[in-house]
Amino acid sequence: MNPLVLLLSLFLYLGLLFLVALLGEGRGRSLAQSPWAYTLSLAVYATAWTFMGSVGWAATEGASFLPIYLGPTLVLLLWPFLQERLLSLARAHRLTSWADFLYLRFGHGLLGPLAAGFLVVGLLPYLALQLKAIAQAFLFLRGEEEPLTDIALPTALLLALFAILFGTRRLDPSERHQGLVLAVAFESLVKLLALLLVGGVVLWQLGSPFPKLQNRPELLSLLLPPEDLAGYLEWASLVLLSGLAFLFLPRQFHVSVVENTDPQHLRLAAWAFPLYLLLINLPVLPLALFGRLLLPEGNPDLYVLALPLELGNGPLALLAFLGGVSAATAMVVVESLALSILISNHLLSPLLLRFRALGSLLFWRRISILTVMLLAYLYFRLAGEAYALVAMGLISFVAVAQLAPAGLLGLFWKGATPQGALAGLLGGIAVWAYTLFLPALARSGWLPPFFLEGPHPLMRPEGLLGVRGLDPVTHGFLASLTLNLALTLGVSLFTRRMALQEERTGEVEELAALLRRVLGPEAEESFRHQARALPGREAAGLAETLLAGSVGPATAKLLLLSVTRAVPPEALREEVEEAARESRELRAYAQALEEARRELAEAYERLKALDQAKDELLAAVSHELKTPLTAVRALAEILEANPDLSEEERGRFVSLLTKETVRLSRLVEEILAYTRLQAGVPLARSPTDLRALAVEALALVEPLARERGITMESHLAEVQTLTDRDRVLQVLLNLLHNALRHARSRVRLELLANQEALFRVSDDGPGVPPQARTLVFEPFQSFSGGTGLGLFLARRLVESLGGRIWLEEGEGATFAFTLPLEVEHEDSGGGR
């Protein structure tokens, strides 16, 4: 293809990008702030690596390119837990990166610069990868393979200019850049449509690739899932790695948090962005297979460009080139901007403050963008040809994932300490460098082969502790993250959380003057407006937040030192302690009051119930006593008034007298039993042979049964339990007396044992009338001349023993009750 056409297309496309960005800062501002633009801007995740590298990966490794997109899908499903929380924190504290968060959360002066410096070093390969993709694509379409010429350099410089123009207009990086967002969203659309179009045309012209694989059986392995443990581990690790990278990449933080104008945009992004990733991956497999079938000698990373050329479709190849360029440029612009903010906030501004040159921070931020771009270009020229596109990207992903333990534990675990975060980060960085970064440089010939072999077989960088079979990225990722997490957790558990940072207070006038000097008159005016009604301490906090957004949290703290003073610690401590003490006392007082109120109410209810029960009992007892007493009195009067009664008559009256006094006596006994029960006499539990107890009860009622001509039957199992023997005997006697009173010819007692002991007393009498069944266990409810207390007492006694009593359905009357089966727990000898 004509190089002039290519160059012209490239620069025209970049020019179009400038126009779109200008539109976003002008008339298209509302479009840039829409949820769709936000969602598409997240697709800055899909870089040249996606556009060209995925096809290369699928053509050589099979399906393992897909986990790189499944991880972000998973992470976005958790947005109500993760991104929403981050957004609220970022808004409150003007966070511009994860390094800001680490400094804010842990307050350790070393964490921010360490994270910033490491991210710059760790992401250089990733930026280099994008420049390499552009250079490779350009050379390929020109018809040259080697050496890579310098088309990457002018592109990098143009992109640096773009990032400077649309990302560093002002000092405050936490302000929104609508032009940048709209340009990135536009590029996301371009790369998606370009890849779908290339895939669609190839499929349209060549048909399905799958039937053609029958002639190339060696390609069928690309369609198989990972079969061994190492393959499965690689799959799962890539899902986790990509999820963490999506969360912690500086450019993703920038577009998803800093550029977010409304948290509700996440609702759309949570499904639309995974859909975008799904769509952009659809053509990857067909393109990879056709590449292997038609271009067996070609570079798999360039199949996206080579296949259209193979079909003789030059315009489609040009579109594919522009798609790759759009994927690379969006990433390069946003990543270099995000890295420049990291550099200026955490590395440069403390230095500039020391040299009293903070006024030139914006200039230095622009220089940072240029420097990052040139360093990436340098990396690409020096080490870029040693690795395939994908491997270079993955090294950067693993670097970014090192922020995860400190970041996530800092978000969700109060016990995470600065020492733990620092130890974890340092450990993770060391292992990342040893297992991935240094071997990559060694592969490029920049370092001796020693860095691939290690000092000992157990210390081999790509197989620590003698591990074999894992691919280097999976191995490096698992090793570095495991050590990082272990150190963060372990050191946090054994170190104390730092005391709250010293609070400062200051005068609004002095704070406003500081803001004017550093951020300009607009910031001063905004501060005066917000701080008008705030006390000195809160005004100082607001000024710190505003400064931190622009010059970084560490420098903001240093700047404030000159115009604020520490809140007197004693006064503060006394104030806090006094408030805490008052709060504790108030809570305890309220709890005690509530407790007393509840107890009083319960006692009142109990008293009321007892009073009512007492009245009812008195009425019932009076009534029950009156009947036999009246009979006794009448019989006694008859006997007194008629001394000449015949012996037979006198005997009959005396017999009646005896019967009534027996009834009176039983009534009094049951009332006494009832009052004992009400008084809550404690249980006297002892190991009891229930069978022997039942035999005893049968023996006691035997004379009465014989007198009435009733046959006693029994079926008694052997059962032992821990219970109150006398109470059980009383229940049995009550039920047996009740049965004998109603039986015609037969009373049966059964004792069974299953999970509990079951007694059943049945008779062949007329049974309980249906209308009386619900009342038989109520006090003084007699339906046959009894006292009306026997069954009531039986129920109360059984319940006090932990059992249940009921009336069964069927012929005659059958009462059953259960008792829990318990054994005596003897001292095992362990105690005294």
Place this chain on the structure above:
Amino acid sequence: MKERALALFLLALFLFLFPASLVFPAPLGSQGLPPLYLYLYVSWGLVVLLAYLLFRRS
């Protein structure tokens, strides 16, 4: 909504990490298409659909 989002995340995690070699031992299915890719893309589509139903504005 947080509980449902977590449940959907767990479902997606299961689908994406399921050891596919247990059920898709052959590279091509009866339709001449690779079952592994069909499974992954259909699972992915299902997760997107459920996320749409869960997160869309009421």
